[in-house]
Amino acid sequence: MQNNMKKKFQVFASTALALGVFGSSFAAPMAEAAPGKDATVSNRGIEVQLLAVNDWHGQIDVTRKVGGRDAGGAEYLAAYLKQREATNKNTLLIHSGDMTGGSSPASALLQDEPTVEIMNKLGFDIGTLGNHEFDRGVDELKRLLDGGFHETTGNFEGADFPYVAANVVYKDSGKNLLPAYNIQKVNGMKIGFIGVVTKDIKDVVIASALENIEVTDPTAAVDKAVADLQAQGVKAIVVLAHAPASSKTDGTNATGEAVELAKNINDEVDIIIGAHNHGYADAIVDNKLVVQGYSYGTAFTDIDLVIDPKTKDIVQKSAEVVTTFHDGIEPDAEVKAMVEGYKAEVAPLINREVGTAAEAIMKTGDASGESALGNLIADSQRAALNTDFAFMNPGGIRADLNAGPITWGELYTIQPFGNLLVSTTYTGQQIKDVLEQQFTASKTTILQVSGLTYTYDKSAPIGSKITNLKDVKGNEITLDKTYTVTLNNFLVGGGDGFSKFKEGTNQVVGSVDLDALEAYIANFGGPIIAPTTDRISVQ
Secondary structure, three states: OOOOOOOOOEEEEOOOOEEEOOOOOOOOOOOOOOOOOOOOEEOOEEEEEEEEEOOOOOOOOOOEEEOOEEEOOHHHHHHHHHHHHOOOOOEEEEEOOOOOOOOOHHHHOOOOHHHHHHHHHHOOOEEEOOHHHHOOOHHHHHHHHHOEEEOOOEEEOOOOOOEEOOOEEEOOOOOEOOOOEEEEEEOOEEEEEEEEEOOOHHHHOOHHHHOOEEEOOHHHHHHHHHHHHHHOOOOEEEEEEEOOOEOOOOOOOOEOHHHHHHHHOOOOEEEEEOOOOOOEEEEEEOOEEEEEEOOOOOEEEEEEEEEOOOOOOEEEEEEEEEEOEOOOOOOOHHHHHHHHHHHHHHHHHHOOEEEEEOOOEOOOOOOOOOOHHHHHHHHHHHHHHOOOEEEEOHHHOOOOEOOEEEEHHHHHHHOOOOOEEEEEEEEHHHHHHHHHOOEOOOOEOOOEEEOEEEEEOOOOOOOOOEEEEEEOOOOEOOOOOEEEEEEEHHHHOOHHHOHHHHHOEEEEEEEEHHHHHHHHHHOOOOOEOOOOOOOEEEO
16 A cells, blocks of 8 residues: 655544544646745635545546546546645645546456555545445445455555545444544644535435445534534534535536535535536535536646634635646656556456447437437347346446447446346336436436337426337337336336336346446447437427
């Protein structure tokens, strides 16, 4: 395990017992100094910088296009963070969850230990849990944080920095899974960090992973933690909220669960770092700064604070969302070497070719929400279990399929969760009811389908949007007739809010979803082409 390279801060746990956080100043040269940040104590007060990352999802070796330019990858994220940190010795590295889970093979096949090791190397100071930290269950989550043995990777030392989660408790005892908050002391100033997870976690995490876990009301959890912090004299308070937040770049039109949280929690809170919806946010809501910096390491948030040394409170706050463009900065050599080592370790498996794509096949949906890649995956699952229909949740599709040779590693990046496929039986009425559940007052989640077509009316009332429901031969779906359907085990358990899926009968467990996709591509009889997106119509 690598030692942290940040400066050492004195850290106080929620019990007020002193804990140690590894760190020393980065020695890496700056690619370009950020202007106006060289003074850390000014006549305004003590200047503190928070560098926040959200929803990295273990994409340590993945580059994405942002506005036609390359962005992302651990070595570039590291270079930017080190560059910014070098401008202010009073810097904390923080995150708001989903740093692991849904990861690329270079991290996922090694139990996401590489992502934690890179965070340790960069010197992260504090983080919270997202829903994807629960992907492998609570025991594995705790092993990643605290260290322990895994049969695939051996002994692991865990995270070198604390995690907090105020609203995640054990059902049987009511005790917190992790400390509710943590106090960091920077240049004599105490800053309290509270963690909370989205209240919708049960809809996006497989049920078995939360068997003994309850996620409580985040507002009440934050307010309780704020009261505890106030009792210890803490005035500067930040909430790490794995909850959605969005705004326009001018700070207007702020929406999302984290925004609603800002309106309702104790006004002693100064800043909320959002996450989960992979969006942009930089807005003032009820005098609280609400920010979020996209996802996958393509961006981070640079937050500047001024703390009054007399009152110990934050008197100024502002933020900038920074995109990790590759041009204009050199990748961090140390982190790049770490990533190359992880990639070499898993290379024999991930580089195996399984087929060819005649063209790029995209996961982005059209106006109806239907995508070519979603159709391909649903088709592969229906073929694997030989059922009438198949449904695939769009959130389980994590990347596009590129044109050219298809490697196993690329398929793993697209479907990294290892869900089991299940054949189950539903009536036509139940299938229609499931499709109606795609539309709620707060969100729309369009399932990817195989074996059927339908139309939905955007203007119709919720619960009455689906019409013209037919099979691929053009036969209308009969409401009292039974049909076989392939789903993954996440959906079978009612994932993404599709509770009607729980009503299925005659369940038969089949292969892993990734194996079904690989077999479908291998047996296609030539290069894979993008399926047409003509299964879902909108009126």
